[in-house]
Amino acid sequence: MDSTVIPITDGDQGFADVKEKRKFQVSLSPIVSFVQTNKDSIKKIIHCIKVGSALVLVSLVNFVDSFYKEVGDDNAMWAIMTVVVIFEFHAGATLGKGFNRGIGTVLGGGLGLIAAILGGQVGGIGKPFIVGVSLFISGGAATYARLIPNIKKRYDYGVMIFILTFNLVSVSGLREENVMEIARERLLMIVMGFAICICTSLFFFPIWASDEIHNSMVSKFEDLASSIEGFTEEYFRIVGDKESQSVHPIASFRSCLSMLSSKAKDESLVNFARWEPWHGKFGLFHPWEKYQKIGEVLRELAATILSLEGSLDSSKEPLQALRESIKEPCEAAASSLAWTLRELGESIKKMRRCQSEPFIAPELRLARQRLSQVMCGKLDTAEGLSIACFVLSLMRVAEKLEGLAKEVEELGELAGFNRS
Template identity: 60%
Template sequence: MSSSVVIPIQEGGEGTAPKAVKKESFQNNLSAVSCFLRGVKVEPDVRRVVHSIKVGVALVLVSLLCLVDPLYKQAGDNAMWAIMTVIVIFEFYAGATLSKGLNRGMGTILGGGLGCIAAVLAQEIGGVGNAIAIGTAVFIFGAAATYARSVPRIKKKYDYGAMIFILTFNLVVVSGLRAGVVMRIARERLSMIVMGFAICISTSLLILPNWASDELHISMASKFEHLACSIEGLLDKYFESVTDKENKADGSFKICKSVLHSKAKDESLANFAKWEPWHGKFGLSYPWDKYLQIGELLRELAATIVSLEVCIQSSRQPTADLRQLIKEPCESVASSLTWTLRELGESLMKMTRCQSETLLLPNLKSTRLELRHCMSPSRFEHACDPGEDLAVATFVFLITEMAEKLEGLAKEVDELGELAGFKTNDL
């Protein structure tokens, strides 16, 4: 997230969002809303500073295992595993730290347990068979775990755990080949990893936690405003040939393009959010997958807006007089689309039901009917030159596509409200 400045939140009633929202102003407002919901008025850069301090505190605490003599006598050289655990698993988001920590724990327990069993069985065989049994076990479990890492479902959530399993299994089983202290090695290493994990989780969750779920929720709700601003900017650019209008359209279009490139970040945040404990309004079984479905529909809508931009930039444009014929109905439709987008975004941000079946969907259907009337042949019978009717039809068709996609988006948001238990918004 780009750096921004904190702006004061003025008291008073909520005003309607203006049609023309500049990029910098919107980002500042979004930053303020994000900080307000989190209860900590800090900028994104300050959050990174806080995270760095938290990592430093965790490293100091875990280093006490080496610096304090009584603790060092208990931990010994194995204290390095606790320090390594803090460095490896401490992430910016609490969910990411939990994910890597639990993966590391599961991988260590499984790898250590199976490594101990394989080492004991190999020692029972003895002789040359000992080395053969160890080599066979290393090959089978290493190959199987590596293949498992290529399976999409496992790679998505347990890739790090599978890697730690391979590492731990090999270290334990090979150590057992030359020494009879397999169980002691596994036990001591596991205890140090648990200690490092406990320090990480305590620091991450108790000191100004950065929740991936909050980040995903706020960023997903803000995308509705992004797209609404993009639609308004493009309509102004199409019907007006004023420089400031074009600059505004270019700025809002850049925001729209950011929605198109948000898939990887959304999936990452949703994955981390699934690992996070109950906090705020987000329960343990919160439907984060539904957020990904909404994000996919938002990207489809953004792609249609991009197509509209390409249409507007085409060299084959209708005359100004012809555009004036469709200006009023198209602006009315665009106003309906942007209003619906903002209603959905506000519903998601405030976690309230927007009653799309009784309010939003009928409005969108009437919008589509208005567009069909706009394209009546009698309207352009004496106004179109050859080729201009196709340009106008393409423009209106893309707006119709946006209305249809918005209907599906409204249904998805309504389903999310039902699954997540959003409160009903009394109108």
């Protein structure tokens, strides 16, 4: 009778393999945790590596003998200068600066060349006179253009480069005979530096301003929702414990304050995002101006929520019984307001259309109804004035949220978000 041999694995060996796998997984957990908690630092390191790589690439021009002899030492430095000046942290900022530098260089160099040639045709004392008049007119007109808000916001750097290039080219034409050749070589170096910057910025771990403004906008909704819950919980927590000390919700307070000072950063990110090409979930004509409008409403909402913080100091007054009577409807209303904020933020995060009327509006109406019932209670006395201020602040938050919901709904329609 044939016998069958069944191999039996060594129990200790199997246990050792499992132990080895667990050890490997445990060893990876600090790395994963570090990456998740230090995303900004990693982005900065990547940016530094990209800038260093771009400088190495553009400096190699000096080691190509034929090319170096053609452009010369002075003109070769313009490529390095271009990389140093226009390479920014975000891809959109690099594109915007590069575009501004290119247009400013071409226009300034072209008009400066015309002024130099025209001055050379006149000759004698008329040559510096023609150049001087052209410098005065171009410099004054360009400086006036820099004072116009719309031009300053997007094209200030380009206008500044125009002034600089016009001056360099036109003044060089007073002494140099081969000004056309110098302008051509410098433009070639600038184009080369620009091309290296764009390729390095866009094709190697690009850092998109559009992703940052989108994600920061979503996080603001969550921060405001947590702030409403934090202030409300703190206000009524004192009611339940007479001996407890008032501890302000510092995190909620700071998140609202930081939001109030975020206007300049939001405007910069929106401006950079407009320059970025199609990528991922963002198209060429994404309505970035809507993000700016939503940011303004969020800042107004943050200021309104901060008014709740002033009610915490007045909550030490001996009105526990009256506050207890309004605790339940106020907490329910605050919960509805926080839910609305999170729902709006979630719709932007998942890029789905927010249907304000069937979902958001009924919840806000219910919150305002609860708060109105509280105001119709026993808050018309002098003792209840401080409590009435707290309730009124919540009602103002509900009013602001109605306008915010409409803005988010319009964003979904303009951006073509999914309906589901």
